[in-house]
Amino acid sequence: MFQAAAAAFSDRGFDGVGVDEIAAIAGVNKAMIYYHFTDKLELYREVVRDMLRDASVRVTAIAESDRPAPLRLETFIAAFVEMADARPWFPTLMLREMAEGGPRLDPDTLVLMRSVFVAFARIVQEGQATGAFRSVNLVLAYMSTIGPLLLNAARERAARQPGRSDLPMFVEVPHAVLAAHMQQVALDMLRIKP
Amino acid sequence: MFQAAAAAFSDRGFDGVGVDEIAAIAGVNKAMIYYHFTDKLELYREVVRDMLRDASVRVTAIAESDRPAPLRLETFIAAFVEMADARPWFPTLMLREMAEGGPRLDPDTLVLMRSVFVAFARIVQEGQATGAFRSVNLVLAYMSTIGPLLLNAARERAARQPGRSDLPMFVEVPHAVLAAHMQQVALDMLRIKP
């Protein structure tokens, strides 16, 4: 049921999805939504939290592994691609929430978002400490890593709309190619310059 | 008046902004909106088109200049940062429209979006032809270039929400630093590997 609601919110946003519609795709009555959640906002928050919890746990485990930092960075990126594969609504919902400035994010959700960033930052900083990575602005490095992943997911969705397949920017890109490209760019960004 | 509507749509999305509100910030009566536009959707489309027209003209001029490709690429990125500076609603509105899969984009707008991508692709391809750039997937290179720029604009907006200033991922990053970082990453991505 969360999946259905998440996909709908991801498609059309908080204001674009009615509680009626969520009830319909969840196969329950609208009154049931209000029996389980105080209001639409709380339902939305629970959907976003649920989604971010998984992402947080996963990338934190990657960051805490004892493998070399460059390898952990590659795994971090691969994990994002896999999550986007398994749950297509994840990147666009996250992207939309960011685009809105996150006015509906509660403190718990912010902590989860923070932990994803912290996992990334930890990998980069440990790579710098061992001399594998050069010095960079951590926030911008983070933007450079997940920005293209999120935007590409949006691009894929836009490509699925009717009458788009002929446009060159909407060509299909296999996720293996995507992951390889993103790993390469991230490592290029952090590599010590000769 | 377009600016006011654009800023509102950028903040809260198509469904999040009422025609009443647009009329109010534009300082006119709601009936005036419907006198000038057939409906809310057409107004929205005109806002997006107007915004993209400027961007398209600007980056096309950069792509058509006769300077070396790496320099044109740097200018392309600097132009994006400047546009985001001058019109803060531009990146988030574009990002949101992408995140939604662009279901409201009309053919004219798609042509404009296409022309921005084409300008980028032209710079990269000409750089490849002269041996300055290595071979890459053009679409992914585009995602890697504008994705972080758009996401960072969203990050900046999110940072302006109350109670966010203490979170490490919401630290302020000067736009000069942003531009320099993005130019560096783009050139690293395209540089011929040793």
Next chain:
DNA sequence: GTCTATAAATAGATAGAC
């Protein structure tokens, strides 16, 4: 061209039976 007033549809939310 610009306004007031209002129609018509939709959305969030709740009451109350079972």
Next chain:
DNA sequence: GTCTATCTATTTATAGAC
């Protein structure tokens, strides 16, 4: 826990005076 029916507020859109 689950439903039907309904209330209330909001929203898109228009009619019609000036």
